[in-house]
Amino acid sequence: MDSFKRMALFAQVVQHGSLSAAARALGMSTSAVSQQLRALERDAGVPLLHRSTRRLALTDVGSRYYAACARLLDAAGEAQAELSAAREAPSGELRLSAPLGMADHIGPALGAWLREHPQLRVHLYFEDGWTDLLQARIDVALRFGQLPDSDWMAQRIGSLQRWPCAAPSWLQAHDMPDDPLQVPAGEWLGLPQMPGLAWRHSRSGEERLVPAHPRIVSQNQPAVRQLCTSGLGVAVLTCVDVAPLLDSGALLRLLPEWEVPPLPVWAVTPHRQTQPAKVKQAIGLLQAYLARVPGGNGAEAQDRERGG
Structure with missing residues (x-):
């Protein structure tokens, strides 16, 4: 096995966290992977990994060597991706x-x-x-x-408008608000990361920072929508979440002249x-x-x- 293959093997071992996992990914036996690692360290003249029965740990020189090996593996992956991307039909x-x-x-x-x-x-x-x-x-x-x-690539592909909504049953017990500050702070429903929202009037440009301490919080947006539909409060929901409910009358849109920033996707x-x-x-x-x-x-x- 030449030096480039051993470098790729070493990078796979580090990325998978064990000899056996790397062996499975490479279609080799664990003993063969261990043998190639020993040969790599022998040729290098320095230890690259600390091994125990439970885990692997990089030595200082092993950490620097892995960075170079990982770049080599990434380059090989990009070359393979070029071939895959050349296919006209997805598969x-x-x-x-x-x-x-x-x-x-x-x-x-x-x-x-x-x-x-x-x-x-x-x-x-x-x-x-x-x-x-x-x-x-x-x-x-x-x-x-x-x-x-993170080390991943994020491409912004659009945004979704967010609309404050409530069920007809909620409005039977509360006045229709003309200003977001007229919604009692405890009547909001929302996600855990919703301490407040910045609002802007579409005609006057007037701005509001509305503190919201949701009475009911959920990390699940469909659950928030269901709670809102049940008349338990006011929720700021994305357009894709509520369009059918607005059409059917199960929810009503509040404060149509006030806007909150759209949600990036x-x-x-x-x-x-x-x-x-x-x-x-x-x-x-x-x-x-x-x-x-x-x-x-x-x-x-x-x-x-x-x-x-």
Whole structure:
């Protein structure tokens, strides 16, 4: 085995965290991987890993050497991605992560495309938490709002308007507000990260910072919508969450002359220059869908190295 293959093997061992996991990924036996590591350290003349029965740990020189090996592995991955991206038709498996509230929208966004490409398989992950994208081998994840720092690439594919809504039963017990400050602080429903909202009057430009201490908090947006529909308070919901409920009269939109900042929507992918056709096309279709929905905007696109 030449030095480049040993460098790639060493990087795989570090990334997988054990000899056995790396051996499975490489299609080798654990003993063969161990033998190649010993040969690499013998040729290097310094130890690269501290081994125990439970874990591996990089030595100081091993840490610096791994950084160079990882760059080599990334370059090889980009070369392979170039070949994959050259395919005209998407194929293989697309692993897509999205919040639970988007479960009703993936079909309308991607349905026609999936029918055109029956060879493409899709694995959908719907959850409101922050999935470990690397561990779950996610190809693209839809994320909303502010993103934490990470090594993944986030492309802004649009935004969604947010509308304050309440059920008719809530309005029977409360006056229709003309100003967001007229909503009692304890009558808000929301997400844990909702300490308050910045409001702006669409005609006068007047601004309000409305402190909100939600009476009921949930990290699950569909749950907040259901609580709102049950008449338990006022919630600021995205346009895609409430459009059918507004049409049916199950919810009513409040404060139509007041606006809150739209919610940014991001497509988060592994940090690399070239994406396979299945990923690029899926992102484009999701962006086009956001541009079609009432209150959505899919025209703005901006890349940055953030995600999660």
